[in-house]
Structure formats: structure tokens, C-alpha cells
Amino acid sequence: MDTQNAILFGFDPEEGIVAVERVPGLQGGDAMRVFVREGKQTTSRDEPFEPFIFAAGSALQACPVPYEQAALDGDGPLNTLATFSDWKSCTKASSWLSKETGYSQSQPGAPFLCPSDPVQQYLMRSGKTHFLGMQDEDVLRMQVDIECITTPGYDFCNSKRPGDEIVAIALSDLTGWVEVLKGTEMDEAAMLRRFVEIVQERDPDVIEGHNIFNFDLPYIAARAAYREVPLTLGRDGSEPDARPSRMSIGERTLSYTRFNIFGRHVVDTLFLVHGYDVTHRSLSGFGLKDVAVHFGVAAPNRTYVEGSKISALYHEDPDALMRYVHDDVVETREISKLLSQSSFVQAQALPYSYQNICVRGTATKVDALMIREYLRQGHALPHPDTPRQFAGGYTDVFRTGVIENVHHCDVRSLYPSLMLTRELAPKSDSCGVFLSLLRTLRDFRLESKAKMLAAKDARERAGYDALQTTFKILINSFYGYLGFGQARFSDFDAAENVTADGRELLQQMIDWLNAHDAEPIEIDTDGIYFVPPADCLAEKGGAKQLKAFRNEFAASLPEGIDVEFDGDYRSMYSYKMKNYALLAHDGEVTIKGAALKSRGIEPFQREFVKQMLRLRLEGRERELPTLRNAFERGLKQREWPVEKLAKREMLQESPKAYAAKIGRGARSRSAAYELALKADRDYRAGDYVAYYITGEKKSVAAHAAAKLLSEWDPTQRDENVVYYLAKLAALCKKFGVPDTMEQQGELF
Numbered sequence: 001m002d003t004q005n006a007i008l009f010g011f012d013p014e015e016g017i018v019a020v021e022r023v024p025g026l027q028g029g030d031a032m033r034v035f036v037r038e039g040k041q042t043t044s045r046d047e048p049f050e051p052f053i054f055a056a057g058s059a060l061q062a063c064p065v066p067y068e069q070a071a072l073d074g075d076g077p078l079n080t081l082a083t084f085s086d087w088k089s090c091t092k093a094s095s096w097l098s099k100e101t102g103y104s105q106s107q108p109g110a111p112f113l114c115p116s117d118p119v120q121q122y123l124m125r126s127g128k129t130h131f132l133g134m135q136d137e138d139v140l141r142m143q144v145d146i147e148c149i150t151t152p153g154y155d156f157c158n159s160k161r162p163g164d165e166i167v168a169i170a171l172s173d174l175t176g177w178v179e180v181l182k183g184t185e186m187d188e189a190a191m192l193r194r195f196v197e198i199v200q201e202r203d204p205d206v207i208e209g210h211n212i213f214n215f216d217l218p219y220i221a222a223r224a225a226y227r228e229v230p231l232t233l234g235r236d237g238s239e240p241d242a243r244p245s246r247m248s249i250g251e252r253t254l255s256y257t258r259f260n261i262f263g264r265h266v267v268d269t270l271f272l273v274h275g276y277d278v279t280h281r282s283l284s285g286f287g288l289k290d291v292a293v294h295f296g297v298a299a300p301n302r303t304y305v306e307g308s309k310i311s312a313l314y315h316e317d318p319d320a321l322m323r324y325v326h327d328d329v330v331e332t333r334e335i336s337k338l339l340s341q342s343s344f345v346q347a348q349a350l351p352y353s354y355q356n357i358c359v360r361g362t363a364t365k366v367d368a369l370m371i372r373e374y375l376r377q378g379h380a381l382p383h384p385d386t387p388r389q390f391a392g393g394y395t396d397v398f399r400t401g402v403i404e405n406v407h408h409c410d411v412r413s414l415y416p417s418l419m420l421t422r423e424l425a426p427k428s429d430s431c432g433v434f435l436s437l438l439r440t441l442r443d444f445r446l447e448s449k450a451k452m453l454a455a456k457d458a459r460e461r462a463g464y465d466a467l468q469t470t471f472k473i474l475i476n477s478f479y480g481y482l483g484f485g486q487a488r489f490s491d492f493d494a495a496e497n498v499t500a501d502g503r504e505l506l507q508q509m510i511d512w513l514n515a516h517d518a519e520p521i522e523i524d525t526d527g528i529y530f531v532p533p534a535d536c537l538a539e540k541g542g543a544k545q546l547k548a549f550r551n552e553f554a555a556s557l558p559e560g561i562d563v564e565f566d567g568d569y570r571s572m573y574s575y576k577m578k579n580y581a582l583l584a585h586d587g588e589v590t591i592k593g594a595a596l597k598s599r600g601i602e603p604f605q606r607e608f609v610k611q612m613l614r615l616r617l618e619g620r621e622r623e624l625p626t627l628r629n630a631f632e633r634g635l636k637q638r639e640w641p642v643e644k645l646a647k648r649e650m651l652q653e654s655p656k657a658y659a660a661k662i663g664r665g666a667r668s669r670s671a672a673y674e675l676a677l678k679a680d681r682d683y684r685a686g687d688y689v690a691y692y693i694t695g696e697k698k699s700v701a702a703h704a705a706a707k708l709l710s711e712w713d714p715t716q717r718d719e720n721v722v723y724y725l726a727k728l729a730a731l732c733k734k735f736g737v738p739d740t741m742e743q744q745g746e747l748f
Contacts, residue, residue, distance in 0.1 A: 007373055007433070008440050009349050012126055015133025018042065018140075018205045019235070019263045020353065022049065022087060022118040029085040032122045035205075035235065035263055037138065042203060044235075044263075051090035051121050054078040054381050056111035059101065065093040074430055076380030078113055087118050106486055108384045113488070115371075123351035124372045130347040130354050136466070137174055139344065139354075141336060142204035145170045145329040146216050147321060149311040154681055155710050156307065156688040159222035166223050167314050168322055169195050170329035173202065174337070180326050184318045189227040192220065199233050206354065207233070208267040208340075210288040210332045213256040217266070218242070221259075235263025247359040249274045258359075265355035269332055272339040272358065285599070288331055297334035302327040306643075308690070308709070341466030342473065362477030363484040366437075370489055373433045382428035387485035390496035393525035394503040400574045402616050403521055405537050406529050406582070408567030409553070411505070413472065414526035415479035416442065418501045421560035426482065426491040434489060438478050445471035502526070505561065512556050516549070521574055529572060529580075571617045575735075583617035604631065604644040604724070605731055612737060624737050628728075632739075635724050642712045645719055648690040651676060655683050671706035679708070695720040 004013065019035040023046060031046040053060075053067075057080045060067065066089065067082045084090040094105065094114040103110035115121050123129060131139065147168040148157040157164040167183030169191055179198070181191045199207070209216045221242065224231040231239045245258035254274065259266050273286050285291070292298040303324040305313055313321045347354045350365055351372050357365075374381055411417070416438055418424060425434045445468050452464035481487050483495035502525070509528060510520050517533040536546035554563050573581040579593025589610075591597045596609060608631055615623050634640050649672040651658075658673040675691055676683035683689070690709035693702055700723055707718070732739070 005440060005444075006127070006376070007437060008369070008444070009132070010123070010127040010129045010351065010372070011376055012128045013132065014128055017128060017130050017132065019130075019265065020119050020122060020128075021236075021262050022122075024087065030087050030118075032119075033236075033263070034128075037134065037205075042205075047122075047126075049087075049118070049122055050083040050085065050125075051087050051118060052084070052114075052125065053082045053090060053094060053097070054113040055080045055082055055097070059097060059111040060093070062100070063093050063096055065089050065096065067093060070378075072378055072380040074380040076382045076428070076430070077111065078382070079380035081375075081378075090114065108386055108485070110383075113371075113381060117352075117356065119353050120351055120356070120368065124368070124375055127372075127376065129349060129351065131344060132348055136341050136344045139206060140202070140204045141174055141206040141208060141333075141340075142199065142202060143170075143172045143329050143332045143336065144207060144209045144212060144216055145325055145332060146219060147310055147314075147325045148219065149314055152311075153710070154687075155690050155708065157219075158684060158687055159219045159226075160684060161682075162226070166191060166219065167318075168325045169220075170325040171195070171198055172329045172333045173204065174333065178326060178330060180322050180329075182318070182322055183314070184322075188223060189229050192224050192227060192229040192231070195220070196229070196232055203235070204264060206265045206267055207261065208269055208332070208336055210269045210273075210291075210328075210335070212266065212270075213259065213268045217259045218257050233261045233264070238262045245359075247271065248361055249278050260355075265353060265358075267336075267340070267343075267355060267358050269335050269339065272343070273335070275342075276339055288328060288335075291335055292331040295335060295338055297331055297338070299327055299330070302331075342470040345467055345470040346474070362473065363481045363487055365474065366477055366481040367484075367487050367489075369437055370429075370433055373437075374431060377431060379431055381488055384486065384488055385426075385428070385490040385492050387490075388492050390483070390492060390499065391503075392499055394506045395524050395577055397522045397574060397577050398520045399522075400576065402571055402573050402619075403531060404571045405531055406521060406567075406569045406572040407532055407565065408527060408529050408569070410527040410564045410566050411509075411557075412562040412564045413442070413475050414502055414505070414561075415498050416475045417561050418498055418505070419478065421558070422497075422501065424494050424498050424501075426489040426494060428491065429489050434478070438475065441471050441475045445475060505558070509553075509557070509563075512553065516552070518549075521572060522577070522580065524578060529567075529574075571619070573613055573616050581613045581617060583614075589614055589617060602645055602647060602724075602727070604634075604640065605727060607644075608728065608731060609735070612735060625739055628732055628737055628739055631728055632725060635721055635728065638717050638719070638721070642692055642709065642714075642717070642719055645724055646690050646692045646709045647671075648688055648709075651683060651685050651687050651689065654685045657685075669701075669703040671703045674703045675706055675708055693720045693723050694718045696722065698722045698726045 016037040017034060018037050021033045023031045023033045030049045032049040033044050033046050035042055035044045056077050060069065060080065060082055065084065067084050069080050069082045072079045072081055084093065094112070097112045098104055101111055105113055115124065146166050148164055148166050150157040151161050151163040165183070165188045169181040170178065172178040181194055183191065186194070221231060221240065233240055240259045240261045242257050242259050244255070246253055246255050254271070270286060273291050289304065303320060305321065305324045310321065343354065343358050346357045350357055351368050352360060371381065420435065420438060420442065423435065448464050448467035448471060452461055452468055455461035455464055479495065479498050482491050482498065484490055506523060510523065513520050513530055519531040521529040521531065532546060532549060536542055536549050550565055557563060570583045570585050575593070575596060579595040581596060582590045591613060596613065597606070611627055612624065615621065615627060651672060655673055655676040658670070659677060661667045662669060671691055672689040675689055691706040692709060692712065693700065693705050694707045695705045700720065705720065
């Protein structure tokens, strides 16, 4: 890959940078410590750092903080670059500007812009990026996974309870090394001290884990504080700092505790998994075990343990628990190897730390590239456009139910292609950076994809696949950038024109399919599910007809618009817009849409939907009453473990805060919180509560009839059978599942 392209990969070609950190107060000002990989050694040096603010010329005239300024070219309102001797002065000036002008810098019309991350500022102004000249495997990654025991009487461990100790810390890296620190061989304090020693000895660039931000690191930090063990994980011997944070991935917003470790990056593979699923929509769950199975990296003989059984297993068979945590950390490593390549490539281009690349939205990444180039050219910045609503993409469902022989076509980068062919760009981009970046990314993607298809080595092919996928993700974010209210070069008129042109093109495609005896099933923004004409499905000559049909379809599109036929399915169950299931020819079922795979229902309902969908997709409708009867029998005869009926919820706030809101009528009652309030234990925010519903009536208030899962007595089962039967009946009604063969005949 040619990383000499300055607009994409920065204008300083220095290779081997693995981390950058601000060092305050050196030589009368701040410095940036740059960590560089030289062979197998990591060295560091300090470079001068002058933070900056883009401002309107007159905005800083009365600023009490000393600064130097330079005029910027162009007509943009932010036409002055003010520089400061240190970060403290810069942030003080930014606060003064906000107070004086009445604007926060995120508001449209604010007469200043101060990127809030000193590392981002340094990389923007220096033109440097991380990992240039390196391969993904050159980055030193260490995976971490812990196991803890729980005080008797509680459902899940809590680091604030003295007895809820860490009893295992598993560590691994890309060399194949794995080490498990065992509570059977050392006490908790000794394990924590050894953990710190290993991090310093092996000196990783990245520390990663699955749910490491919301479990492993907070737990380690809390237990280290309790045991008075200094958690000196930084490359300078410092301890981590932590703060609450949030990130958005597609339509999902995730709250987490951000940990910063000096000279290292912390990456949560759970976030990488969410990012993958936003694009592919194919995961049944985000937990480590589900993801490992999905990607085929679970060991054949891997040890599985239910979370509620960990404490008992530690006391009864600690070796089994150590095998379990060993398998966990190995699976984390393998998932990281699969999913981290995209972020690695982005780190070579974007002016962010690697850690921030893994948690920043795609629109902010485009913004950083745009601003870096304007800074390089010494050009003034515009104000963002005024946000407004506009019509979105074309989505529709033309047929529901089970359909056989369904194909899928995707307009390759529909919106970016329209922007390039019709030159739809922000009107405020006077330097023409937007379309230049987009063309560069498109060319790199086409080059990478061609090399991927030509590669004969699996490892080489995977590397090029990561490249082209990364470029595809960035390319597809350019449209969203136009309609992102906080984007510096947002343009809502341009965004509206893009979607209008997209809807017109897709309608033309639907009309073409109908006119050529194909049957559209569903359309979603840039992709169409359809059944090809009958002659394309014939046993004799069908393949030749299908190829001719696809070529003619592609030729009907305007110049610069390419269609990709990327799916051929045995059958499809179309339920409603963006909710469907697909049966591949190899038997794999893919389920998409919250209506078909909601995580908010009990496990037995999720399992029923999965089995129901497979029967329908395989044309085994006659077996649906049998399936329903089997689930009804399991409930009536109490054949299942109660875990299949139980819900597991995390307390987002303390029970005390919940009670206060109930008292003033600010929220409705919740089963999990009501149980926490009644329990003779100290439940806190972050604790999980698992519960099931008791009683004998179909209609009960869950918060009044709930019982802790830990209080279930298998010798005196008290789950509310009629309540759960009613839930099953409602599910069957929702999906039209009959209870008898006679009713089956009436329905079908």
C-alpha cells in the first residue's frame, strides 16, 4: 500500500510510531512523547508541542491568555490560527472563548474550534500517524481476562464487596504465549503485583479484552486499590486514569468506563464486535462465547462454565476454572486478530490514537481528515451548516412470508458513487478536499480488492480484505458526514440531493426488475432482495441465463454506478421491513432485525423463534404445531431449567436512586430494582439481577411477582407456568404459528 499519499496518510512519513502521549511542563511548555518501534525495541523521544485554536479574527482580541496568531487563507470565518505554549493555556483560552461568546464549540456558528484531544492536535499539525511501515502483527498486543468469585447469596460478583476476589488472571499475546495467574497458587494481592510485572516485562503497545472497559479493568483497578497494590501499568510507571464515557456505533450507544494507560492503547474487542455487526448484522449475540462460535475460533474441547457456577467450580474443581479462563483469553486473541485489522489500517491514516480510532464514529473521522488537510494548506475553516430534516433512503417491502430462490444485489457504494459521478460535495469546501479524499479512498479500495482477489496466500488475501473493508467503511461514511450536524463541512442540501438521487436510481432498478420478470422482495437503501426470472432458475441452461440477466441488469445502470451480486439463498423469510431470515445453500441461517432476535425476551422465546424460522425456511411448515407442542410441554411439565425462563438485567443506577425516582413518579417500576431493594444485600449500580416470575395467574405485574434466580428451589418449583405459556402463545400469534394440524391447514 502506498502510504505516501499526504491527503490520506498524513504528510510526515515517519515510520514505526506506536504511541504518542502529552508530557506537561517540560522546558517551559508541554511536550509530546513519541514512542517508536525500532527493530524489536521501543524507544521514545520528546518533541515540542504547541496546541492551537481556530478562531474568527476578532474573537481572541481580549483573551487574557498569551498566544501567537497567524492569518489563514480563504474566506472561511475561522480565519486565524492561535497557538499556545501549553495545553493548560489552550484549554483556558477555549473556556474563555465559550464564556465570552456564549457558544460551546460544538454549536453551529461558534467563532472558534479547539480539538479537545492533545494527541489529535499534535498528529494533525505534525502530519504524523501511527503504525506507518508496520504490519498488523508488528503491533504488540496483550489480551487480558479475569475470573472472580461471588459472595454467597449474590447472583454476580461486585468488586466493592471484600469477598468477591479475583481468582484468575489470564494473559496472552500474538506469539502464542499464554499464562494464567491462579488464585490456588497466590493470593489476590500477589496476582495483581505479578500482573503489573508481566505488563512491564512484555511491554505491550495494546492491552485488550472482551468487555475490558466495563468489567476487567474496573475490577482490577478496584481490587488493586483494596489490596493497596500500585497499578503501575503505564510506560512511564504511572497508574491508569479512568472516566465515564460513551460511544455510538450505528444506532447503538454504549456507556463505558474509559481507561487511559500512558504509552499504551486499551481496546475492547466487544466494541470491535459491535462495529462488525453494524455492517454485517449477522451475530446472534455479542458475548465472547457466541462470537467465538460465529467466527469459528472456539476450541473443539473448550471449557464452558455458566457465570453463576464460577464460584462453586473454583471451590470444587479449580483446574477446570483455570482451563476456562485460558480458553477465554485465547478466544479474545483470535477475535482481535480477525477484527483489529480495520482499526490498524485506519491508525495509519487518521490523526487519532489507536485507542480513539476504535471508539470514534466514522463521521468524526472524516472531519479529522478534512481539518488536517485544511490545517496543512493554512486555510480558514467554515461554520457547520444549520441542521435540518430531510428525506432518507428508499426502503420498502414488496412481499412477506417464505420465498424460495432469493438473490441479493448491492449497488456498490451507492451514495459515494453518486457523489463522485455528480460531484455532490459540501459548498463550504473551497479547497475541494472532500471529493479528493473520496476519490483517493475509492481508488485505494479498488486496488486493494483487486489484489485480494488475485492473492494466492490466505494470509496475504486476509490482509488485502482488511484494507478494502476499511476503505469501504470510510467511503460509505462520507454521505453520513454531509448530514452530521457537528461536521465542520456539513451540507444538508447536498445530503438531501444524494438521497433523492439514490431513491430515483433504486426505483429505476425496481422498475427494471419488474419489467424483466424478476420479483423484488425487499429494498433497503442500497440493496435489493429479489427472485430472478424463471428461466434463470431452470436446471438446464439456468446458469447461463442468470449470467446474461445479471450482465443486462448491470448494463442498465448509469455510468459510474456498479452493481454487485453478493447473495444467493435457498429461501428467505420476509417478516417486515429490515426484519428477515435467510437460509444459505449450506444450511446456515442468518437472522436480521430486532423483531426476530430481540435480546430483551426470555431465552426460551429466543430459542423458539430460531427453531421456528429454520422450519419455515426449510419448507417444514407441517412441523410447526409439533414445535409449539414441545415448548408447551416443556413449560407445563417443568422440564426445563429455570435459567431458560429467567431474565438478566444490569442495574444502570443505584437502587436508592431508583427508589427516589419512584417516589416522585419519575419512572415506572422494575422487577430487577424491586428485588434489589427487598434483598438483604447491598446491590449497587453495575450489579446484575437475574429473576423469574412466580404465581399462578396469566396476568401479573412482573415487578410484584418476580423472584431472584438464586432463590429458585428445584425441589419446589414455583415458576408461573401460565404466565410463560401466555408469552409463548403471544409469540405464536405474532408469527402465525398454529397449535394443531387443522389450524395449520386453515392458515396455509
